[in-house]
Amino acid sequence: MRTKLLPATLLASLAIGMMPKACAQMLVYNFNGTNSSTASNAGSLSGATLTYHNASNTVGNMYSGAGTGVSGNANDNALDNTSASGMGTIGNSMAGASTTSRSVSIGTLGSFTIAGWYNASTTPGSNAKLFELSQDSSHFVTLYTESSTRIALSINGTSTNSFSTAGYSGTGSWIFFAASYNGTSSTNNLRFYIGDANPTSSLVLSGTRSLASGEVALTGAIGVGVGNGYYNNGAANRPFDGLMDDVSFYGAGTGSAAGALSMSQINDLRLAAIPEPGTAMLLMGGLAFTILRLRRRQSSRAGTLRGRAGIASDSRCG
Numbered sequence: 001m002r003t004k005l006l007p008a009t010l011l012a013s014l015a016i017g018m019m020p021k022a023c024a025q026m027l028v029y030n031f032n033g034t035n036s037s038t039a040s041n042a043g044s045l046s047g048a049t050l051t052y053h054n055a056s057n058t059v060g061n062m063y064s065g066a067g068t069g070v071s072g073n074a075n076d077n078a079l080d081n082t083s084a085s086g087m088g089t090i091g092n093s094m095a096g097a098s099t100t101s102r103s104v105s106i107g108t109l110g111s112f113t114i115a116g117w118y119n120a121s122t123t124p125g126s127n128a129k130l131f132e133l134s135q136d137s138s139h140f141v142t143l144y145t146e147s148s149t150r151i152a153l154s155i156n157g158t159s160t161n162s163f164s165t166a167g168y169s170g171t172g173s174w175i176f177f178a179a180s181y182n183g184t185s186s187t188n189n190l191r192f193y194i195g196d197a198n199p200t201s202s203l204v205l206s207g208t209r210s211l212a213s214g215e216v217a218l219t220g221a222i223g224v225g226v227g228n229g230y231y232n233n234g235a236a237n238r239p240f241d242g243l244m245d246d247v248s249f250y251g252a253g254t255g256s257a258a259g260a261l262s263m264s265q266i267n268d269l270r271l272a273a274i275p276e277p278g279t280a281m282l283l284m285g286g287l288a289f290t291i292l293r294l295r296r297r298q299s300s301r302a303g304t305l306r307g308r309a310g311i312a313s314d315s316r317c318g
């Protein structure tokens with residue numbers, strides 16, 4: 001059989017076109033500041049420092065205090081958005097952490113993952129925004145608590161929700177949430193997850209959905225919001241009423257599905273935020289501890305965790 005040879009220049013351009021842009025840990029907010037109105041981004045994107053506005057629309061301290069973060073460790077704080085008078089359209093205030101302008105460059109995303117934790121003061125729902133990237137009214141990504149038992153993802157106004165899962169409705173305890181989206185596919189390309197802060201419990205897949213929004217063009221200047229929408233777009237009036245912590249965003253460029261993290265990668269994010277079993281558990285339940293260590297060792301084969309703050313190296317999201 002003879003194979004037609006393509007000109008070398010065409011081959012070279014095809015190779016460049018097919019080369020997947022690596023997955024990057026673009027945004028990571030650990031919310032471990034103290035008595036400050038800002039939170040810096042530990043991810044790769046610049047210009048993504050968040051500033052806190054409370055329910056009175058006044059810049060102020062965003063932190064809940066030492067030991068109130070997901071891990072319960074003394075130096076672990078959280079974003080305190082409890083000044084919101086209620087969830088989403090009920091709260092209807094601008095309480096939330098946001099960039100003060102559209103100051104972030106992202107580009108076109110082939111795929112992405114949003115992950116984080118919330119600890120609700122009031123029952124979630126009423127379209128309270130957990131996370132938002134905003135370019136303009138037709139270019140945005142929003143993850144929100146659609147009802148008391150569902151979260152949902154909107155891309156440019158087209159939304160799809162998770163399965164109805166009772167765990168999302170909890171108040172007063174830490175709930176892990178994540179959504180992974182693969183824009184290089186149009187079917188079964190959006191997955192929602194829920195978990196808790198118990199290291200021995202499993203991450204739960206709360207829906208495999210189809211959202212045919214394609215790759216996400218965020219090629220202009222982008223505003224970021226956590227616990228509400230982007231502050232300056234006039235629609236940042238759907239606060240999440242409660243605490244939030246360890247919110248992260250992973251993305252990969254055009255043609256790449258690597259930004260849609262796998263279930264085990266997402267579970268690694270969950271485990272990285274919560275405490276190791278204590279000495280008491282080691283003494284009282286040595287077997288369980290050993291099993292847990294083995295599980296963690298296995299799951300970390302996908303890549304190496306960098307520290308205990310939910311920060312992962314870029315290579316592990318590919």
Ligand SMILES: [Ca+2]
Pocket residue numbers: 030031032069070076077078245246
């Ligand atoms: Ca924290």
Ligand SMILES: [Ca+2]
Pocket residue numbers: 081082083084085086121241242
């Ligand atoms: Ca409140």
